Amino acid sequence: MKKWWGDINFELNEAKTWRIGQRKISVQRKDAEWLISNEKTNEESFEELVLERATFTDPVIDILPQRYLVKNTQNSLIAKPLLADRSIIVRPHSALNVLPGEKIELYVSSPLWLAFYAHEGRLPISDLPFWLPSDSWFGPNTMVGELCYSKYTDAKVTLDNIQKRSHRAITTINISNEHDEVLTIERISLPAPFLNLYVDATHQFWTDKVCLIHHLDGDRPSFAIKNLTKESEKTDLTLISPAREMADENTFMRSIRSLVA
Numbered sequence: 246m247k248k249w250w251g252d253i254n255f256e257l258n259e260a261k262t263w264r265i266g267q268r269k270i271s272v273q274r275k276d277a278e279w280l281i282s283n284e285k286t287n288e289e290s291f292e293e294l295v296l297e298r299a300t301f302t303d304p305v306i307d308i309l310p311q312r313y314l315v316k317n318t319q320n321s322l323i324a325k326p327l328l329a330d331r332s333i334i335v336r337p338h339s340a341l342n343v344l345p346g347e348k349i350e351l352y353v354s355s356p357l358w359l360a361f362y363a364h365e366g367r368l369p370i371s372d373l374p375f376w377l378p379s380d381s382w383f384g385p386n387t388m389v390g391e392l393c394y395s396k397y398t399d400a401k402v403t404l405d406n407i408q409k410r411s412h413r414a415i416t417t418i419n420i421s422n423e424h425d426e427v428l429t430i431e432r433i434s435l436p437a438p439f440l441n442l443y444v445d446a447t448h449q450f451w452t453d454k455v456c457l458i459h460h461l462d463g464d465r466p467s468f469a470i471k472n473l474t475k476e477s478e479k480t481d482l483t484l485i486s487p488a489r490e491m492a493d494e495n496t497f498m499r500s501i502r503s504l505v506a
Contacts, residue, residue, distance in 0.1 A: 246411045246448040249296040250485070254321045260299040263324070263359060263375075265412055266290030270359055270373055271299050273310070274318050280310040281361065281371045289356070289376040294411040313370045315363065323362040326444075327372065327486050328414060328452060329355060329437040332393045334381050335418075336432050337400045343428040343459075348421045351400040354413040355437060357450065375412040383434050393434060400433065414442055414450035419471075424459045433457075436470075438489040443473055446481040453488075 249263060253272075260273035260280075269284040335353045343349055356376045360369035377394075384390015400418070401407050407415055416435060422428045440452040454471040470492060474482050 246293060246409070247295070248448055249294055249411070250324045250326055252321045253296070253324050255318075256320070257318075262297055262299040263294060264297060265294045265375060266292040268375060270375075271310075272322065272361065273299075274320075274322075277315060277317060279313045279315070279318060279322065279361070279370060281313065281373075282308045282310040283373055284308055285377075291408075291410060294375070311371065319364055321364070322370075323364065325360045325362060325369075325486055326414075326442060326450065327358040327360050327489065328440055328442050329358065329374070329378075329394055330372075330489055331438065332383065332391060333378065333435045333437050334383050334393045334395045334432050335400055335435050336395075337430070341400070341430040343420055343422040343430065345422055345425050345427065348419065349402065351402060351418040351420065351433075352404050352407045352415060353400050353418065353433075353435065354407055354410060354415050355435060355452075357412050357414060357442075383432070391434075409447075409449050411448070414452050416440070416452045417454045419454060419456045420459075421456070422459045424461055428459045436468075436492075439470060439492045441473065441484055441488050442486040443482045444485045445483075450485075451482065 253261065255261065255272070255274035257274060257276065260271055262269050262271040266286070268286045268290050269282070271282040273280040333355050356374060356378065358372055358374045360372040362369050379395050381393050381395035382390055383393045418433065420428070420430070435455065440455070443451045445451065451473055453473045456469040456471055458467050460467060474484070
């Protein structure tokens with residue numbers, strides 16, 4: 246996979262496109278504004294993400310762009326991958342039953358967002374998903390829970406079964422059942438906004454490890470985030486984007502039933 250993030254150089258009036266199949270995000274530099282076009286698709290493409298120079302004859306340029314004004318544009322823009330701005334619901338192909346006393350690991354991938362920053366800017370000019378999952382509610386009822394994105398896909402028990410994608414990040418979910426009853430899992434809430442994003446030497450993206458614990462004592466924390474650079478055997482990881490949100494004490498005190506269903 247080729248690198249598509251970091252400092253991206255633009256000549257005046259030059260346009261560049263981040264393309265995954267028919268999905269395109271294009272940026273054009275003007276004297277005092279950046280033009281960003283967003284050509285969506287109904288289905289997620291699994292082709293490799295490519296960064297290419299666009300021309301005025303490209304159809305994507307004909308889409309009405311969003312205009313972001315500055316006093317003077319610089320000759321480069323920072324393109325940064327980010328994780329989702331909400332939790333993502335992961336639904337395995339079929340229910341998972343974790344026996345008492347067992348510890349398992351699952352592997353899931355989730356779509357990335359693409360944010361653009363001016364060099365002097367702390368906030369992104371634009372923050373767009375490569376593929377936007379549908380909205381879904383996660384919780385025991387309509388009064389308790391949170392609005393999430395839904396990602397109905399297999400949670401793999403073997404890392405080799407996760408197909409590497411240039412616009413997705415892989416998360417390891419560690420589940421420990423310390424209860425005396427079977428833990429049945431039909432859905433998992435992946436707390437994407439609280440996870441750091443990393444990249445390895447092959448340009449594959451990874452997140453922090455998520456740990457879920459089913460305790461006998463319901464008052465004990467059921468959720469933990471483990472820094473991947475300390476937990477992983479990989480030595481070539483580089484932090485590329487910090488978590489969107491800082492986890493606090495309330496985050497880690499969530500019950501197991503607020504994380505799995």
